[in-house]
Amino acid sequence: MRKPVIAGNWKMYKSVAESVETALALKPLVANANHCEVVIAPVFTSLKTVADRLEGSNVKVAGQDCSTEMEYGAHTGEVTASQLRDVGCAFVIIGHSERRQFYCETDTFVSRKAQAALIAGLKVIMCVGETLEQREEGNAEAVVSGQLDGGLSGLTASDVARIIIAYEPVWAIGTGRTATPEQAQEMHAFIRRVFAQRQGEEAANGLRILYGGSVKPDNIAGLMKQPDIDGALVGGASLKADSFAEIVNYNRG
Numbered sequence: 001m002r003k004p005v006i007a008g009n010w011k012m013y014k015s016v017a018e019s020v021e022t023a024l025a026l027k028p029l030v031a032n033a034n035h036c037e038v039v040i041a042p043v044f045t046s047l048k049t050v051a052d053r054l055e056g057s058n059v060k061v062a063g064q065d066c067s068t069e070m071e072y073g074a075h076t077g078e079v080t081a082s083q084l085r086d087v088g089c090a091f092v093i094i095g096h097s098e099r100r101q102f103y104c105e106t107d108t109f110v111s112r113k114a115q116a117a118l119i120a121g122l123k124v125i126m127c128v129g130e131t132l133e134q135r136e137e138g139n140a141e142a143v144v145s146g147q148l149d150g151g152l153s154g155l156t157a158s159d160v161a162r163i164i165i166a167y168e169p170v171w172a173i174g175t176g177r178t179a180t181p182e183q184a185q186e187m188h189a190f191i192r193r194v195f196a197q198r199q200g201e202e203a204a205n206g207l208r209i210l211y212g213g214s215v216k217p218d219n220i221a222g223l224m225k226q227p228d229i230d231g232a233l234v235g236g237a238s239l240k241a242d243s244f245a246e247i248v249n250y251n252r253g
């Protein structure tokens with residue numbers, strides 16, 4: 001049985017005070033959400049304060065990125081995975097399409113970051129997904145399987161067990177245009193098949209695959225009904241405690 005994960009990516013939003021305010025408003029609203037893991041990813045500067053204020057609750061904290069480097073060193077602007085652990089993170093998001101698009105992040109970087117994060121004891125949410133152009137050219141599956149192979153290369157079977165994949169079609173991120181549950185299911189099933197070919201059936205059956213791209217309170221239930229959708233990575237709708245809580249507490253009836 002795969003426990004769903006509902007993760008909120010706050011991107012480059014909120015001051016420390018605003019982050020704490022949202023996190024504390026969220027905490028009681030999702031306190032009974034035992035059906036899933038609840039994760040929020042505030043901006044780096046808010047992580048420590050938010051993690052401290054959420055200690056002992058069921059809301060876990062994630063970094064939005066980490067360095068490929070594992071050791072301290074002269075890498076201006078970078079943050080190691082162990083430094084994320086040190087401030088209370090349990091998860092890290094890696095390979096988000098905004099990092100791939102705007103910061104030239106390659107699959108090699110994604111795989112090195114994943115290795116660094118796993119060694120530091122973090123769970124990894126690794127993002128994959130095609131652009132609209134790639135989908136329209138009929139290349140969506142080739143792009144996604146290439147990202148999976150690149151991102152997972154060099155990882156051992158036990159590493160892979162701590163990886164969560166987030167399928168985020170780039171054309172659905174922040175656009176209000178969500179993939180239909182059927183479109184998302186189709187790609188999630190494909191990802192699981194690719195994973196089974198590379199890592200075996202057992203690993204593939206245990207793999208949690210999140211959907212991301214304009215997830216909102218009114219579309220989460222339909223997405224979660226699909227057999228291969230094991231949660232969501234939520235951007236815009238995670239910035240407000242009440243809308244994110246509605247997504248976490250989606251109708252499971």
Ligand code: PEP
Pocket residue numbers: 009168172173174175176212213214215233234235236237
């Ligand atoms: C995201 O940033 O990962 C995301 C899915 O954003 P949104 O929900 O706003 O589309």
